[in-house]
Amino acid sequence: MPVMRGLIAPQNTFLDTIATRFDGTHSNFVLGNAQVQSLYPIVYCSDGFCELTGFARGELMQKSCMCHFLYGSETSNPLTTQMQKALDERREFKTEIILYKKSGSEFWCLLDIVPIKNEKGEVVLFLVSHKDITENKDQDHDEETGLEIRQISRPSGCNMERRRSRAVLYQLSGHLQKQDKTKSKLKINSSVLGANANPVPEYKVADVQKSRFILLHYGAFKAGWDWLILLATFYVAITVPYNVCFTAVEIREDGGSAARNPPSVSDILVEILFIIDIVLNFRTTYVSTSGQVVYDARSIYIHYVTSWLSVDLIAALPFDLLYAFNISVNFGVHMLKTVRLLRLLRLLQKLDRYSQYSAVVLTLLMSTFALLAHWMACVWYFIGRSEIESNSLTSWDIGWLHELAKRLGTPYFMAPLTSLLGVSESPQETVTAGLSNYSQWNGSSLEPLNGPSVLDSGQWNGSKTRVRAPNGSGMTVSGGPSVRSSYVTSLYFALSSLTSVGFGNVSANTDSEKIFSICTMLIGALMHAVVFGNVTAIIQRMYSRRSLYHTRTKDLKDFIRVHRLPKVLEQRMMECFQTTWSVNNGIDVSELLKDFPDELRADIAMHLNKELLQLPLFESASRGCLRSLSLIIKTSFCAPGEFLIRQGDALQAIYFVCSGSMEVLKDNTVLAILGRGDLIGSDCLTQEEVIKTNACVKALTYCDLQYISLKGLREVLCLYPDYAQKFITEIRNDLTYNLREGHNTEVQQLPNVTTLPLFTWIVLHSHISYQHVYSQMGWTEQMPPQKNTLPLESPYECYESFLP
Known part of the structure; x- marks a missing residue:
């Protein structure tokens, strides 16, 4: 699959911004809709506010943000009048006022009203913050009167478990660090919303906050840079083994060895590129596990330090600086350079972004095979040279390099070490002594090989390669084939061994060479089958998911x-498809699990949907009921600006917001703002009645949703009637917003009607008989038959007919 760009569509991150800037001590607030004059209904309330006042979120939605329900006998009327005037004039207001909790206990409240504007400068929301300052008031009073400090006990309702997670304000933005609590209680704007930032965020589609020095991981510059680093990586993979095995060494008087040639310009440029790449990686965005593009410099720094920094640093060590300081570079230093091959690990990481192109895949496979052959050639030459340098007097002249030298007419011969260091002999004497020694080592008479004699030509026919003498007795082996001939022959042997069994013109003679040849043939058999024999099968097997992705993309x-x-x-379809694919990778969970046993499917489904099933709504459900519910839970996705539900549509499910932010709209008026952990739907679960929605639900950011179809929910609850009674009671309190048309009217007309038991409700609105319900519940007494013919206009009327 190609590299994902991440979720980059414009989003309304108002709730995220509030969560980032809000201090934990001032998290008790409500948001009121400024577009509805006089009433200014509540569209969102924080968990802290619910805990402070004792009210559930479902009880507060659409009530005035003036919070009249908190007023009591000691509440100051002049202050409430000033609050209403401040809302009408759309200005900030601060005051200290006595309010009352749901339990009836009073508390001193530091209240602050902050207007929130959109991108046009229009006030669209009011943020009304509440802070309990009762203890501070009591301390001030006790200091003046000398009385003992009075402890204010919290009502029991405030200590209950919160009905939903604090996701909207805290989990969207991570854990907030507590700020200094000694700040002035009147400086809400500076301490709550940040002193150096804008006093309040705007309710609008947020612009991407990106530094000018941050690089986009999907940008054109980064793509070109990645290709440049790819070429540099291949260069390193080729040159490092070659330099280790083929770089000629010269013998110094002190017995050490150093490279003959300093590093090339290309070597230095590659080291510079790797160092620059490390710097750029500290300023390059990345896609988080949730699919969001991370632009924050600190997050990028931490991500890179904990992932690839160590590998990149080791691969970028500037060994060639040793030449600049005139330090002897021996064979061990060249071996240390092999750590640069760790850059190949980064290449494996980035293969996904190239693998969508078939030509690139085949090129990479062939390049990998050629690179392996190059490494084998280097090792083959290294073994041949080691055989000549060995201390064995019987095997140094039977290796493949010695045989190649004889065929090319560039034999190895012995020469005194002092002559090669320029101490006494002239070049003619050196060659004469060398050929004499060669005659002794070879055991044959001294005759010209394939051409004019080296004595007649006055120079060596081969390269000036010199290695240590086999017996280490002041003599050195000189001559031999050139480096070019040696490498070409080594590569020829490696490729012929990898692709076949070789042709015998370059053969293994010593034990080391034979062992290496065996290993090469085994590796070659595998590589030949993988790269050449099964290219199509490998691509289909390894990239089947990518093939499916491209097939579906092409179909779209x-x-x-x-x-x-x-x-x-077109843009909406493609974005929805790509984002959904990034979440599930094209895997249909229901199709994947259909062949598993019911017990295992239920356990897997419970794990996948554990966040929804942990809601207080399902606390009293049995494990069997939860397992049945988990099997009917589905997932959905909404992009910013997409409508989940439109006003007047038939409601088919109950929705749970897993991540993101949404808003409930009616006639372009915001009725509610939803975040992670919110539940929306209907409290009516009748079968025949079509539930019409009373508002639209629109996504502000990328949203992941889980939903339960009403039809499936009714079927499960019919199997568990005991829990069904509790469900109908709890769902009305747990719904963040009830989308059923006419819900508000019923609540106003029948505020004190007892809730109808759900099993009775289902029976009245379905074809299921009372006898079936009785048998399911284990009852013996039957309901009078005439009850089956009761009118079905309202569930409350049906319930009243059963009252004594």
Whole structure:
């Protein structure tokens, strides 16, 4: 699959911004809709506010943000009048006022009203913050009167478990660090919303906050840079083994060895590129596990330090600086350079972004095979040279390098070490002594090999390669084939051994060479089958998911082209498909689990949907009921600006917001703002009645949702009637917003009607008989038959007919 760009569509991150800037001590607030004059209904309330006042969120939605329900006998009327005036004038207001909790206990409240504007400068929301300052008031009073400090006990309702997680304000932005609690209680704007930032965030689609020095991981510059680093990595993979095995060494008087040639310009440029790449990686965005593009410099720094920094640092060590300080570079230093091959690990990480192109895949496979052959050639030459340098007097002249030298007419011969160091002999004497020694080592008479004699030509026919003498007795082996001939022959042997069994013109003679040849043939058999014999099968097996992705993408594009869809719909379709694919990787969970046993499927489903099943709504459900519910839970996704539900639609499910932010709209008026952990739907679960929605639900950011179809929910609850009674009671309190049309009217007309038991409600609105319900519940007494013919206009009327 190609590299994902991440979720980059414009989002309304108002709730995220509030969560980032809000101090934990001032998290008790409500948001009121400023577009509804006089009433200013509550569209969002924090968990802290619910805990402070004792009210549930479902009880507070659409009530005035003036919070009249908190007023009591000691509440100051002049202050409430000033609050109403401040809302009407759309200005900030601060005061200290006595309010009352749901339990009836009073508390001193530091109240602050802050207007929130959109991008046009219009006030669209009011943020009304409440802080309990009763203890401070009591301390001030006790200091004046000398009385003992009075302890204010919290009502029992405030200590209950919160009905939903603090996700909207805290989990969206991570854990907030507590700020200094000694700040002035009147400086809410500076301490709550940040002193150096804008006093309040705007309710609008947020612009991407990116530093000018941050690079986009999907940008054109980064893509070109990655290709440049890819080429540099291949260069390192080729040159490092070559330099280790083929770089000639010269014998110094002190017995050490140093490279003959200093590093090339290309070597230095590659080291510079690797160092620059490390710097750029500290300023390059990345896609988090949730799919969001991370622009924050600190997060990027931590991500890189904990992932690839150590590998990149080791691979970028500037060994070639040793030449600048005139330090002897021996064979061990060249071996240390092999750590640069760790850069190949980064290459494996980035293969996904290239693998969508078939030509690139085949090129990379062939390049990998050629690179392996190059490494084998280097090792083959290293073994041949080691055989000549060995101390064995019987095997140094039977290796493949010695045989190649004889065929090319560039034999190895012995020469005094002092002559090669320029101490006494002239070049003619050196060669004469060398050929004499060669005659002794070879055991044959001294005759010209394949051409004019080296004595007649006055120079060596081979390269000036010199290695240590086999017996280490003041003599050195000189001559031999050139480096070019040696490498070409080594590569020829490696490729012939990897692709076949070789042709015998370059053969293994010593034990070391034979062992290496065996290993090469085994590796070659595997590589030949993998790269050449099963290329198609490998691509289908390894990239089947990518193939499916590209197939579906092509089908989408063909569909768009054939039906001539507008550009807007095309963009929405492609973005939804790509984002959904990034979440599930094209895996249909229901299709994948259909062949598993019911017991195992239920356990897996409970694990996948544990966040939804942990809601207080399902606390009293048995494990069997939870397992049945988990099997009917589905997932959905909404992009910013997408409508989940439109006003007047038939409601088919109850939705749970797993991540992201949404808003409930009616006639372009915000009725509620939803975040992670919110539940929306209907409290009516009748079968025949079509539930019409009373508002629209629109996504502000990328949202992941889970939903339970009403039909499946009714079927499960019929199997568990005991829990069904509790469910109908709890769902009305747990719904963040009730989307059923006419819900508000019923609540106003029948505020004190007892809730109808759900099993009775289902029976009245379905074809299920009372006798079936009785048998399911284990009852013996039957309901009078005439009850089956009761009118079905309202569930409350049906319930009243059963009252004594």
